[in-house]
Each structure stands twice: as structure tokens, then as C-alpha cells.
Amino acid sequence: MSVKFTILGSGSSGNCAYVETAEARILVDAGFSPLQIRKRLATIGRTPENLSGILITHEHSDHIAGLLGLADKFQIPVFCNRDTQDATVWALKTKWLSKKSSPPDGLDSTEHLKSKINWQLFTTGAGFEIGDVSIETFSIPHDAQDPVGFLLRTARGNIGFATDLGHTTKLVLDRIRPANVLVLESNHDVKMLQDCPRRAWSLKQRILGRHGHLSNVAAAEAAAQIMSAGLHHLYLAHLSRECNKPELAEHVMAEQLHHIGATHVRLQLAAQDVPCETLEL
Numbered sequence: 001m002s003v004k005f006t007i008l009g010s011g012s013s014g015n016c017a018y019v020e021t022a023e024a025r026i027l028v029d030a031g032f033s034p035l036q037i038r039k040r041l042a043t044i045g046r047t048p049e050n051l052s053g054i055l056i057t058h059e060h061s062d063h064i065a066g067l068l069g070l071a072d073k074f075q076i077p078v079f080c081n082r083d084t085q086d087a088t089v090w091a092l093k094t095k096w097l098s099k100k101s102s103p104p105d106g107l108d109s110t111e112h113l114k115s116k117i118n119w120q121l122f123t124t125g126a127g128f129e130i131g132d133v134s135i136e137t138f139s140i141p142h143d144a145q146d147p148v149g150f151l152l153r154t155a156r157g158n159i160g161f162a163t164d165l166g167h168t169t170k171l172v173l174d175r176i177r178p179a180n181v182l183v184l185e186s187n188h189d190v191k192m193l194q195d196c197p198r199r200a201w202s203l204k205q206r207i208l209g210r211h212g213h214l215s216n217v218a219a220a221e222a223a224a225q226i227m228s229a230g231l232h233h234l235y236l237a238h239l240s241r242e243c244n245k246p247e248l249a250e251h252v253m254a255e256q257l258h259h260i261g262a263t264h265v266r267l268q269l270a271a272q273d274v275p276c277e278t279l280e281l
């Protein structure tokens, strides 16, 4: 059976991807509302009910917004490390309590909220399995408690995820190098970010910092460093709406791929509002 891969959406307003193998149906991040995730899964003929697991990279809302209402409702196992679990529970609780309506039953205590979800904790750097998928985890430099990237090894190829990172480390490059399909952040154009009138100086510093987000040029440099004959599909992801343009991100990476002779790589862009076409491996 083929492996199917669909980026349901990616950007600072939400991130979610779907991987399906013979024995597993996995979401990587759940950064849209439960309804939105349901709608996007429906576009590929799937529903949240029979997901085998949700992998969480880190606790920022664009990666966990749909967790409550999805994982608890259908008792979908949620895989993350302990610091991400703690920060996620805190974020979900804060979000609920900030609403004027009284919180649903059980949400008044952190422990109770924690108990609503079937958590499956991993240690960063350790691997685990969901059905026939082997998942490798690795630390990424980003301003969250213990953010990670993933490499999903399937019978038909390896799918790597490296979004939300301020810079690339040797560890990150080593861990995504075996990817046949790679989702790589190409967040911003540095000049557009610096010139953006709607961003505060402090936010610009955060994004540009060592624990912020990867620029188009940094993504292109990373691609050159991990390039292999086995990398066939490269998705540029987590593009900033205000400080990037899809055609610009694509141009910078396409130039790089041309420069290093990586003509075998199919370059695609992940969008915020619509799922990518499903890739069959």
C-alpha cells in the first residue's frame, strides 16, 4: 500500500500535516481549530475519528490550537515530550480561562485537563513507533520549552519535518538528511521583515534571532547542506504572510537547487489556507 502525505496547511496561523500508511494515520501538529482540521481532512476523504496519533512539535498555538476538542473527544494518543506537555496544558488552560464563559467541566484544574488527553510522552532524541511508522525526534532551536523536529520512517520513504527553528544545527541537518520528503521552514525574507511597519522591533528581533524562524536564504543554505540523491520532494513551509511572498521563497530555493545541480528535487510550497495536493509515495 502506498504512503499518503498531505500538508493540510502551514503558516503562522496554523500548522497541520497528515501521513497515512497501511497501519497508521498520523497528524503532525494540530494548529487549526478542530472544525477546521475536520474540514481539511474531509477534502482528502478522511475524518479525525480514526487517527492513530497526533505528534506535537511544540506548544505554540499555531501547532496545538485544535488539540482540545480533537484528541480528548476521540481519545487520539498525543505524542510529545514532557516539557511540551506541561506548556501545552498551561496554554490550553489559559486559553479556556481567558474566555468569558465558564470553562467546561474539569477544566478548572491543570491535572484534570491533563487527564482528558491520552498523552504518550517521549524523550527528545528518542524514537518510537506508531503502527508501521518509526518516528525519530530531534531538538530544534526555537523559543519554546523543548521544541522538536520529526523524521517519519515509512516503508515507502522518510518524511522529515523541520519548521520553527531560528537556525540550523548540525544535529538538525544530520537528522533530516535521510528525508525523501522534507517539510522545511522558509519563514521570511529578511529585508521584508526588517522593513515591515506592522511589526514591533522586539518581535522582529525574536523572529530573526537564533531561536526564531528560518529565513528564505537560511532555508536554501540548509537545503544545500542536506542535499542527497534521495530527496525527491521539498516543501517550503511556515511562510510569513506579511514578511514573505510565495514566489520569493520559491525563487530563492529554486536558485539554490539549480546552483547545486539538484534537478531531481520537486519543489512545492505549503499554503496557509488550503491543503497541498496529496503526495503518494
Ligand SMILES: [Zn+2]
Pocket (backbone or CB within 6 Å): 058, 060, 142, 144, 164
Ligand atoms: Zn513556534
Ligand SMILES: [Zn+2]
Pocket (backbone or CB within 6 Å): 011, 012, 015, 060, 062, 063, 164, 238
Ligand atoms: Zn509555528
